[in-house]
Amino acid sequence: MTDKKNISELVAAGLAKRYRREKMFRFWGILSIVFSVLCLVVLFTDIITKGSGAFQQTYIQIDITYDPDILELYDPLDGKQFALANFDGVIRQSLQQRFPDVQGRRDKRELKKLVSLDAAFVVAERLKDQPSLLGKSESLWVLADDDIDTYYKSLDDREGPFTGRTTEKTQGWVQELVDRGEIELRFNREFFVRGDSREPELAGIWGAVKGSFFTLLVTLVLSFPIGVAAALYLEEFAPKNKWTDLIEVNINNLAAVPSIIFGLLGLAIFINFFQMPRSVPLLGGLVLTLMTLPTIIISSRAAIKAVPPSIREAAWGIGASPMQVALHHVLPLAMPGMLTGSIIGMAQALGETAPLLMIGMVAFIVDTPSSITDPATVLPVQIFLWSDSPERAFVEKTSAAIMVLLGFLIIMNTLAVWLRKRLEKRW
Amino acid sequence: MQATNLLILILVMAAIAYLIGRGRALSVAQPLGGIRHLHSLPYYYGMRAAIWCFIPSISLLILWVTLDENVITALLLADIPAEIKPATESDQNLLFNQLENIISGAISVERVTPAIAAAAERLEGLRQTGYWLMLAVICSAGALGGIWGWLKISPRLRARQQVEKVFVAFLIICASVAILTTVGIVFSVIFESVRFFNKVPVADFAFGLEWSPQTAIRSDQVGSSGAFGAVPLFVGTMMVSAIAMLVAVPVGLMSAIYLTEYAKPRVRALAKPMLEILAGIPTVVYGFFAALTVAPYLRDLGANIGLQVSSESALAAGLVMGVMIIPFVSSLADDVITAVPRAMYDGSLALGATQSETIIRVVFPAALPGIVGGVLLAVSRAVGETMIVVMAAGLAAKLTANPLDSLTTVTVQIVTLLVGDQEFDSPKTLAAFALGLMLFLVTLCLNVIALRVVKKYREQYD
Structure with a gap:
């Protein structure tokens, strides 16, 4: 009797401590969840605050006089004369008229740097479209230089504006432009239509987006049929033997091989051995195919496994051959699951960077690619390249590119989830 | 792009083979009293003809795509004039770059020596000939295969079994890609690693405490030995x-x-x-x-x-x-x-x-x-x-x-x-x-x- 009493006393005495431990344990659990979610929130806020500026770009209004003497262009229809015309000259002159008290070579050069290099092309385009403008004046909005852009955007910052490479004189000019309303932020269309550039204000993601598109196209065209066929074989036809075991072990291991190893494979086999051209989406797609195949095969097998045996048995029962069972009954029923797996595999491939660095997709490519055999870069690699650039303006470009990339990934994953919900059958 | 054209051509030929194969199966079946007297469903005969058309021609196409540049290079170098014959591999790359540029029009013909201009012309000519030759070979291979598949069609032909065998073979090949990938990875890292370990002893690599791989170009520069x-x-x-x-x-x-x-x-x-x-x-x-x-x-x-x-x-x-x-x-x-x-x-x-x-x-x-x-x-x-x-x-x-x-x-x-x-x-x-x-x-x-x-x-x- 005393023993029993002692035990219950012991238990009662320990209870408070045990409940405390229980609470602690639960608290650590909540803490880890909160930590993960917090990381996600911090990451997103950081990127959005850094990158939202890039969707707007600073423009400066200048009054251009298409003066034939400065342009050294008397007949705008003469192609050769047009190509040699001094468009920089009219911009320089326009800026000097705006700021007449700027003297000295260095200051004048500084003044010219208010506007982007692109301004000359804008002026040239205007004149090309309307040759009648020669000798007349008009006011144009042109892109500001990236330093001005960064400075102007940070004017209202709490810690004061980011001056960077701008001098006090330039800041004064910007202030003058602000006072006169000749500088403003506009939607940054250039960012979405241009290729890469060394000038941050001219750098856009269109080239990288197209490169990603072509690369993913190759990946999808190769990996989906091969993955589905492999899964179909392994689930429906493969005899239980050494070869099948070997294939399974290989697939499972490949799924966990670091992606950079696939880059080495691409470099040694495709480039060095097969002499394929570097930097092209075709090659990138091949490497990414090998990388995503295990993912697609594994998810396709899961989808095939989920098809109930009764379907197969019914088909066999009415005399279908194994191939007919597989192609006419199992494959269509497993298709939603396979598609979902493939979209997730494609999303992985879209975000992959490391193997593409190995096969030369890091080259600085200005032109947007127009086929799978044009040199190209892809969105994640573009992000990597920009994040390495010293110009401050590239930080917001990089963040904006990340937002675009994440946008694509979210669309793909939502599509996968939607597809699964929409097409999935419960047996 | 030429390869893409040929691929499309092959697919079109295969589609035609499918249609005529299926048509012939149907017409063979008609006098017998309908398709239930055929061994397989008509579309299996069509697919069989398409496979006969597709496989030989696509194999030839792949062979051509992998070999043609090498063959053309060899042919061009075989009878190139001695004065522009490249001595080393990098010279050869240089020469071919130049020829490419002439062909694409980036360098005008007047600015190079006649020998190089002739070589460029010959390169382009060889490519054209190669393309037409290949077109002819692929077309005839596809046509012959298709006709063979078409001729063999008879009510007794076990078309379904044959087609399914080809399908299973395709599935096996796809499943084996995983093994090929692993083999590729192993080979690509092992071959180059062996070459590396011939230059740098394994022990130095595995136990060395200093890593500075930047080897200088000239041997007399500082840090010439990585x-x-x-x-x-x-x-x-x-x-x-x-x-x-x-x-x-x-x-x-x-x-x-x-x-x-x-x-x-x-x-x-x-x-x-x-x-x-x-x-x-x-x-x-x-x-x-x-x-x-x-x-x-x-x-x-x-x-x-x-x-x-x-x-x-x-x-x-x-x-x-x-x-x-x-x-x-x-x-x-x-x-x-x-x-x-x-x-x-x-x-x-x-x-x-x-x-x-x-x-x-x-x-x-x-x-x-x-x-x-x-x-x-x-x-x-x-x-x-x-x-x-x-x-x-x-x-x-x-x-x-x-x-x-x-x-x-x-x-x-x-x-x-x-x-x-x-x-x-x-x-x-x-x-x-x-x-x-x-x-x-x-x-x-x-x-x-x-x-x-x-x-x-x-x-x-x-």
């Missing part, structure tokens, strides 16, 4: 992975435990997708975050409390990598914890244990093999992770145990050695493959052990 001691890289990789694991394992495990055992369905439905989003973020984004946000933050924090934190510290890379791996650990742990039979859990609760005691003393030991397997897989992820360390860790190989210092890892070195120009005869480029071999072996071992452990565990409760 040092290839990989120990600092291994230490760096282990350091970053260890930091990552210190973050990922506890947080991932506790998240999984909380979500499976404690969380209300509403919380679970909200938190799980959050973790999945964390898993779906590309590594380059994490790298950017580590390099531009976490690293400067840690540096300022260190400066405030009087610590010297490098702006490329291992800590920043490791922390962010840990965050990246949290969802990986938590989803694997989730799987194994839910696989523990409910009866064990309920039994422990019935004996008066609290929930946490049950989890720590009953569920956790039962799930341990699976968790160990998951952690090993996570370690292999951390070791092979590239972009975060490339962007946030340093380049200088330092042998240090200080996580606040900058250090470099195996993957960073592979990337820096291989991005840009590669020479496959310098130890600098080959070293990357030796590092790749190490990386592959280590991750392979980890994966094999992990999969073993997980598999063994699973058999216990099924």
Whole structure:
């Protein structure tokens, strides 16, 4: 009797401590969840605050006089004369008229740097479209230089504006432009239509987006049929033997091989051995195919496994051959699951960077690619390249590119989830 | 583009073969009294004809695509005038670049010597001839195959079996791609590694304490002999992975435990997708975050409390990598914890244990093999992770145990050695493959052990 009493006393005495431990344990659990979610929130806020500026770009209004003497262009229809015309000259002159008290070579050069290099092309385009403008004046909005852009955007910052490479004189000019309303932020269309550039204000993601598109196209065209066929074989036809075991072990291991190893494979086999051209989406797609195949095969097998045996048995029962069972009954029923797996595999491939660095997709490519055999870069690699650039303006470009990339990934994953919900059958 | 045209042509021919094959099967069946007197369904005859048309022509096309440049180069070099005959391989590349430019019109013909202009013309001519020749060969191969398939059609022909055999063969080939990939990986890293180890002894590589792969171009320059001691890289990789694991394992495990055992369905439905989003973020984004946000933050924090934190510290890379791996650990742990039979859990609760005691003393030991397997897989992820360390860790190989210092890892070195120009005869480029071999072996071992452990565990409760 005393023993029993002692035990219950012991238990009662320990209870408070045990409940405390229980609470602690639960608290650590909540803490880890909160930590993960917090990381996600911090990451997103950081990127959005850094990158939202890039969707707007600073423009400066200048009054251009298409003066034939400065342009050294008397007949705008003469192609050769047009190509040699001094468009920089009219911009320089326009800026000097705006700021007449700027003297000295260095200051004048500084003044010219208010506007982007692109301004000359804008002026040239205007004149090309309307040759009648020669000798007349008009006011144009042109892109500001990236330093001005960064400075102007940070004017209202709490810690004061980011001056960077701008001098006090330039800041004064910007202030003058602000006072006169000749500088403003506009939607940054250039960012979405241009290729890469060394000038941050001219750098856009269109080239990288197209490169990603072509690369993913190759990946999808190769990996989906091969993955589905492999899964179909392994689930429906493969005899239980050494070869099948070997294939399974290989697939499972490949799924966990670091992606950079696939880059080495691409470099040694495709480039060095097969002499394929570097930097092209075709090659990138091949490497990414090998990388995503295990993912697609594994998810396709899961989808095939989920098809109930009764379907197969019914088909066999009415005399279908194994191939007919597989192609006419199992494959269509497993298709939603396979598609979902493939979209997730494609999303992985879209975000992959490391193997593409190995096969030369890091080259600085200005032109947007127009086929799978044009040199190209892809969105994640573009992000990597920009994040390495010293110009401050590239930080917001990089963040904006990340937002675009994440946008694509979210669309793909939502599509996968939607597809699964929409097409999935419960047996 | 020519190859694409030919591919389209082949597909069109195959489609035609299918149609006429099917048509003939139908017309053969008509006098017999309908298609039930055929051995197979009509479309199998069509497919058989299409396969007869497709396989020979596509094989020829692949052969042509892989060989034609080599053959044309050999033909051109065979009768090129002696004065422009290239002596070395790089000369040859130069010459061909020039010829390409002439053909594409980037260099005008007047600006080069007549011999080169003639060579360019001949190159273009050879290509044209090759293309037309190939067109003719592929067309006739496809046509012959198609006609053969068409001729053989008879009511007795076992078309379905034959077509299915081809399909199964295709499936087997697709399934074998995985094996080919592994073989490709092994060959690509082993061949170059062997060449590397011929120049640098294995012992120097595996036990050397100094890593400076930048070999000078001329032998009289400073630092002309690179040092290839990989120990600092291994230490760096282990350091970053260890930091990552210190973050990922506890947080991932506790998240999984909380979500499976404690969380209300509403919380679970909200938190799980959050973790999945964390898993779906590309590594380059994490790298950017580590390099531009976490690293400067840690540096300022260190400066405030009087610590010297490098702006490329291992800590920043490791922390962010840990965050990246949290969802990986938590989803694997989730799987194994839910696989523990409910009866064990309920039994422990019935004996008066609290929930946490049950989890720590009953569920956790039962799930341990699976968790160990998951952690090993996570370690292999951390070791092979590239972009975060490339962007946030340093380049200088330092042998240090200080996580606040900058250090470099195996993957960073592979990337820096291989991005840009590669020479496959310098130890600098080959070293990357030796590092790749190490990386592959280590991750392979980890994966094999992990999969073993997980598999063994699973058999216990099924």
